[in-house]
Amino acid sequence: EAGVAQSPRYKIIEKRQSVAFWCNPISGHATLYWYQQILGQGPKLLIQFQNNGVVDDSQLPKDRFSAERLKGVDSTLKIQPAKLEDSAVYLCASSFMDEQFFGPGTRLTVL
Amino acid sequence: AQSVTQLDSHVSVSEGTPVLLRCNYSSSYSPSLFWYVQHPNKGLQLLLKYTSAATLVKGINGFEAEFKKSETSFHLTKPSAHMSDAAEYFCVVGSANQGGKLIFGQGTELSVKP
Numbered sequence: 708e709a710g711v712a713q714s715p716r717y718k719i720i721e722k723r724q725s726v727a728f729w730c731n732p733i734s735g736h737a738t739l740y741w742y743q744q745i746l747g748q749g750p751k752l753l754i755q756f757q758n759n760g761v762v763d764d765s766q767l768p769k770d771r772f773s774a775e776r777l778k779g780v781d782s783t784l785k786i787q788p789a790k791l792e793d794s795a796v797y798l799c800a801s802s803f804m805d806e807q808f809f810g811p812g813t814r815l816t817v818l
Numbered sequence: 819a820q821s822v823t824q825l826d827s828h829v830s831v832s833e834g835t836p837v838l839l840r841c842n843y844s845s846s847y848s849p850s851l852f853w854y855v856q857h858p859n860k861g862l863q864l865l866l867k868y869t870s871a872a873t874l875v876k877g878i879n880g881f882e883a884e885f886k887k888s889e890t891s892f893h894l895t896k897p898s899a900h901m902s903d904a905a906e907y908f909c910v911v912g913s914a915n916q917g918g919k920l921i922f923g924q925g926t927e928l929s930v931k932p
Contacts, residue, residue: 711861738918749908749922750862763919798862802918805850805869809862 709733711810713799719816725787728813732780732801738762740807741774741784742798750798756782789817820845822911824923832931837881837896839926841909844890851892852910852920853883862908868892879903904930 712731720726732739737758742750753772755762759779767774771790776782786793796812825840843849853865866877873885883894892909909923 740920747925749910749925751922752919755919800862805912805918806864806867807918807920808864809854811859811861 711799711801711808713797713810713813715813716811717814717816719818720789721818722791723788725785726789726815727783727785728797728799728815730782730784730799730810732782732799733803733808736801736803736808737779738802739776739782740800740802741782742800744796744798744812746795753784786815789815791817793817820847820849820911820921822909822921822923824907824909824926826926827924828927828929830929830931831899833901834898837894837899837903837928839894839907839909839928841892841894841923842890843892843909843911845911850912851883851885852912853877853881853892853894854908854910854922856906856908856925858905865894865907899928899930901930901932904928 744750754764756776800807851868912920
């Protein structure tokens with residue numbers, strides 16, 4: 708069974724630029740999550756989708772971050788404009804029952 | 819509100835000796851508790867989970883954890899460490915009442931010396 712796919716794996720941008728990350732969950736998983744993991748910390752939930760609807764985006768900085776899951780399958784997370792403090796690993800996960808399966812993440816460096 | 823505290827940011831053991839990674843949780847609901855492992859440049863992998871069945875939970879790679887409600891703890895143990903166990907370990911609390919939302923601890927880095 709294929710796991711959660713994410714791309715790109717690494718991205719380096721300058722502050723004030725925009726960036727987008729892509730995630731393809733495990734087939735059949737209705738719930739999709741985006742997490743931000745800053746170096747030395749545990750992952751923090753940014754947004755949770757159930758099919759193509761948002762369940763929880765309370766921790767998403769909506770002035771610069773946006774996410775969509777238009778057809779209820781793959782998802783895109785965008786940052787515009789990026790700040791230095793956005794440097795982190797962005798993890799995508801999908802779930803079946805109560806277990807979440809994580810992708811390898813995208814490491815973002817903002818210079 | 820839910821939260822989780824990992825009591826050690828770094829633990830170092832010798833190969834073949836026991837491992838103990840400590841975790842305390844706080845939850846207003848009946849919690850689900852998890853331990854995840856993260857090897858360098860790899861995704862998070864579920865080690866084990868507690869969901870109100872047996873209080874002693876066995877996971878992969880010889881790890882186990884015991885749910886102690888009176889102490890609000892969920893410590894991770896392994897009788898004998900292997901070099902391949904070196905990684906970052908996260909204690910996680912979740913609740914079906916909150917749509918399966920997971921709250922991660924800060925992580926414990928486990929080092930294994932030969």
